[in-house]
Amino acid sequence: MRVLSTVKFTALRMLRSYIVLLLLLVVPIILLTVFSFILSGAVPESGVPYINETSMTQVLVFQLFGGSIVMSLIYNDLFTENKIRMYALPFNQTMYAFSIMMCGALFSTLLGALLMVYSQFVLGVMWQNWLWMIYIISLMAVLSIIVCLIFTFSVKNFKIAERLSEVYGIGFVVLAGLFFPMPENGFFDFLGSYGNPLTLSMGAIRDMGESNIGDAWFQANILLGAIIILFVVMLILGRRKIG
Amino acid sequence: MMIASMQGVVKRYGSQLVLDYIDLDIQEGEIIGLLGPNGAGKTTLIQTLTGITAFERGKVELFGQTENPFSNQNKEKIGLVTQEITVFEELTAKENLQFFAGVYGLKGEEKKKRVAEALEFVGLADKGGKMPTKFSGGMKRRLNIACALTHRPKLLIMDEPTVGIDPQSRNYILEAVKKLRDSGTTILYTTHYMEEVQSIATRVVIMDQGQIIKEGTVNELIQTVQHEEKVKMDVTDPESVPIHSLEKIAGVKKVIVSGSQITVISAVHSGNLDRIISIVKEYAGVLGIQADKPNLEDVFLTLTGKHLRDKGGE
Ligand SMILES: Nc1ncnc2c1ncn2[C@@H]1O[C@H](COP(=O)(O)OP(=O)(O)OP(=O)(O)O)[C@@H](O)[C@H]1O
Ligand SMILES: [Mg+2]
Numbered sequence: 001m002r003v004l005s006t007v008k009f010t011a012l013r014m015l016r017s018y019i020v021l022l023l024l025l026v027v028p029i030i031l032l033t034v035f036s037f038i039l040s041g042a043v044p045e046s047g048v049p050y051i052n053e054t055s056m057t058q059v060l061v062f063q064l065f066g067g068s069i070v071m072s073l074i075y076n077d078l079f080t081e082n083k084i085r086m087y088a089l090p091f092n093q094t095m096y097a098f099s100i101m102m103c104g105a106l107f108s109t110l111l112g113a114l115l116m117v118y119s120q121f122v123l124g125v126m127w128q129n130w131l132w133m134i135y136i137i138s139l140m141a142v143l144s145i146i147v148c149l150i151f152t153f154s155v156k157n158f159k160i161a162e163r164l165s166e167v168y169g170i171g172f173v174v175l176a177g178l179f180f181p182m183p184e185n186g187f188f189d190f191l192g193s194y195g196n197p198l199t200l201s202m203g204a205i206r207d208m209g210e211s212n213i214g215d216a217w218f219q220a221n222i223l224l225g226a227i228i229i230l231f232v233v234m235l236i237l238g239r240r241k242i243g
Numbered sequence: 244m245m246i247a248s249m250q251g252v253v254k255r256y257g258s259q260l261v262l263d264y265i266d267l268d269i270q271e272g273e274i275i276g277l278l279g280p281n282g283a284g285k286t287t288l289i290q291t292l293t294g295i296t297a298f299e300r301g302k303v304e305l306f307g308q309t310e311n312p313f314s315n316q317n318k319e320k321i322g323l324v325t326q327e328i329t330v331f332e333e334l335t336a337k338e339n340l341q342f343f344a345g346v347y348g349l350k351g352e353e354k355k356k357r358v359a360e361a362l363e364f365v366g367l368a369d370k371g372g373k374m375p376t377k378f379s380g381g382m383k384r385r386l387n388i389a390c391a392l393t394h395r396p397k398l399l400i401m402d403e404p405t406v407g408i409d410p411q412s413r414n415y416i417l418e419a420v421k422k423l424r425d426s427g428t429t430i431l432y433t434t435h436y437m438e439e440v441q442s443i444a445t446r447v448v449i450m451d452q453g454q455i456i457k458e459g460t461v462n463e464l465i466q467t468v469q470h471e472e473k474v475k476m477d478v479t480d481p482e483s484v485p486i487h488s489l490e491k492i493a494g495v496k497k498v499i500v501s502g503s504q505i506t507v508i509s510a511v512h513s514g515n516l517d518r519i520i521s522i523v524k525e526y527a528g529v530l531g532i533q534a535d536k537p538n539l540e541d542v543f544l545t546l547t548g549k550h551l552r553d554k555g556g557e
Contacts, residue, residue: 002315002345002346002347002348003346005342005345005346006342006345006346009331009334009338009341009342009345012333012334012338013331013333013334016333017333081325081327081329082327082329084290084295084323084325084327084329085323085325085329085390087294087295088293088294088295088318088321088323089318089343089346089347090315090316090318090319090346090347090348091315091346
């Protein structure tokens with residue numbers, strides 16, 4: 001497996017993509033800090049401080065954008081002039097693309113975990129179930145990567161694919177009703193609940209926290225199902241472009 | 244030994260015929276200079292030869308294999324220097340080389356050694372820790388070349404490795420190619436600069452509009468376009484050389500003596516250089532010989548009616 005030898009360098013390239021680090025780590029840290037000052041100590045009737053919910057939302061929102069780094073590396077290596085060199089190499093290009101995806105998923109999950117660490121140890125948020133949280137974060141990371149790659153494979157112009165991936169991120173934040181309330185009808189209800197990865201992941205974590213284990217798994221499994229279906233779509237689209 | 248061969252290869256982009264029944268054999272140890280104007284199909288030829296691009300007709304053979312010429316096993320024996328600079332911008336020069344060395348299966352100490360060697364080879368030994376974004380154009384070019392060298396390929400393919408760089412870097416690259424040649428690497432080299440081909444190629448292949456229109460050694464090609472051969476000799480004692488016996492050699496048109504120099508003008512393809520020299524040597528010492536010939540640019544112009552380089556380009 002020659003591809004294994006490249007993983008270290010893919011990781012390095014991700015760690016050095018400063019814009020991504022800025023957007024997915026520095027910006028949420030600043031936002032979380034600001035929120036924690038605004039909400040300082042506010043506790044609703046439920047007894048769980050507001051900042052807990054806000055932190056959880058923040059961490060998950062930024063996962064919607066986690067696929068951008070994978071998309072740009074795969075595009076750069078396998079779709080631009082660089083592809084000539086990559087295809088001359090004695091390794092499996094499809095495997096190489098998968099290795100970038102895996103690295104990206106780990107990278108996004110790691111950034112999410114760093115945000116959790118920051119909010120727990122600096123802002124005093126108590127995460128009830130670290131493992132569950134990280135599992136949900138990783139599902140969101142994988143989903144975002146797959147969606148971004150579907151855009152990369154199906155749109156000719158990469159700039160448009162990038163814009164679409166932003167629409168995916170911002171769109172589901174809006175549909176979740178986080179900016180302003182959505183109209184109340186069947187369509188928006190669905191896209192603000194079971195049809196929205198953000199609300200699904202938030203629901204899964206909330207339910208786990210309230211010990212509604214069945215509901216929590218149900219929502220996580222919808223995410224997993226979406227991942228599996230979209231993964232197949234991605235493979236079909238990608239087969240024509242890579243390998 | 245045959246390293247690579249293309250037989251009747253046809254490639255189209257849309258309706259445009261880019262490779263038009265290409266036949267090309269590359270023997271071990273050859274340095275082939277592939278010359279052609281912009282859009283001739285040089286890069287496409289390289290891409291079909293290395294299995295990067297599919298072609299619609301014909302056969303490619305690599306290292307004796309026709310069944311599965313583009314196996315990873317064969318790819319390991321090839322080094323490709325791409326026309327565009329294709330290095331990772333987020334990795335240092337050294338890391339770039341480590342990436343490629345790793346993909347070619349090098350490990351541990353051996354990898355370390357080869358990476359250092361490749362950096363040294365292209366004159367970037369002290370720049371290994373730098374990001375290519377901080378490099379000049381020539382340095383990037385050199386790194387681009389080094390990326391294809393760590394695994395010591397049997398066949399090195401260089402697609403315009405000297406384009407758009409300063410003369411110093413260019414000389415450095417040419418010297419490096421000569422070193423590789425001396426160590427037994429077979430090289431396919433494309434360029435717009437005929438001086439480069441003239442100085443390194445053992446054989447020249449000229450392409451235009453998807454076809455190989457001429458091939459041969461530099462001298463053979465030049466002879467096809469020149470109308471007479473001119474040999475100038477500096478001799479110790481020109482008076483004692485019998486001019487009439489030189490004039491009697493087949494093909495000789497004219498003999499001119501001026502000062503210590505004898506100039507013999509012959510018809511093309513006379514192949515009488517040996518005869519001329521041996522006669523002169525009987526009567527005088529030969530200090531120097533100079534054959535005044537047209538260059539490859541003239542060949543190119545005669546064959547295609549075009550100049551090798553676009554005016555003002557590159
Ligand atoms: N991917 C592609 N899609 C469509 N046409 C292409 C593609 N690549 C090359 N061509 C066309 O094929 C022809 C040959 O191109 P190629 O790049 O092989 O020429 P070249 O001899 O390498 O030229 P240059 O000296 O400019 O590098 C050109 O007319 C070019 O426009
Ligand atoms: Mg070219």
